[in-house]
Amino acid sequence: MTRLLACAGLLFCLFTAVPLAAQDAPAPGVPSFRQDFLALDVAPPPADLAQSFSADPISASGKKSSFLAVAASIILPGMGEWYAGRLDRGQYPMIAEGVLWLGFAGLNMYSGWIQDDARLFAGQRAGVQLAGKSDEYFGSIGNYNSLADYNAQKLVERNLGALYPEDPAAGYGWKWNSVADRESYKAQRIDADEMANAAGFVALGLAANRIWSAVQAAFLVRKHNAALAPQQGSLPSMRSRLLTHLGKTDGIVFTFTGAF
DSSP states (O other): OHHHHHHHHHHHHHHHHHHHHHHHSOOTTOOOHHHHHHTOOBOOOOHHHHHHTOSOHHHHHTOOOHHHHHHHHHHSTTHHHHHTTOHHHHHHHHHHHHHHHHHHHHHHHHHHHHHHHHHHHHHHHSOOOOTTOOHHHHHHTTTOSBHHHHHHHHHHTTOGGGOOOOOGGGTOOOBOSOHHHHHHHHHHHHHHHHHHHHHHHHHHHHHHHHHHHHHHHHHHHHHHHHHHHHHHHTOOEEEEEEEEETTEEEEEEEEEEOOO
């Protein structure tokens, strides 16, 4: 009885395995799912698609942005060249920027010191009340010995709008102790104005330094990106596929494409 059951079980396994094997073996001329899958032409994704999934497209491709280089140089000359990988070229506008800012600040401070000294001198030697006066007023006291002389000249010119009140309570009166004092005050004002004008030219130098650095940075980025072009073009891409015939694998084919 035991042997009979064992034989029955063996026969059942044989009859069950044969149909399954027949299902796995493809019929002649009819490709199976497995054959179709192996014969797929698997190619790498397009470069633009791969780049779109990159966290940093610029760093992924190695290219740099001219816009970022120009913006960096406008903010701080030399930074655009540093971004382009050429700090050796960017150090010069950086140094020039520091020197120009020191010159601009120094000239403005020196001009202010001279102007303050001149006004204090006018207060001591001409009795000028400094509070609440305009630059035009401080220029006028350097050209006339007293308020009376100034108003007399404006009356001759019929420029009534330029008159200052002669009431002492208004605080516009002045009278120099000597012509030499007035000339000394006038010379100090001229020196202060020249320093202020020089600071203005330095400000133009700051603008020119930014333009120079921005143009240089854009050129260096363009040169950097141009140097990457032949390297990127020479990288080949590979495709692979299996050769099958009547359900059998005959071989594998590799296809390389690229610019050389």
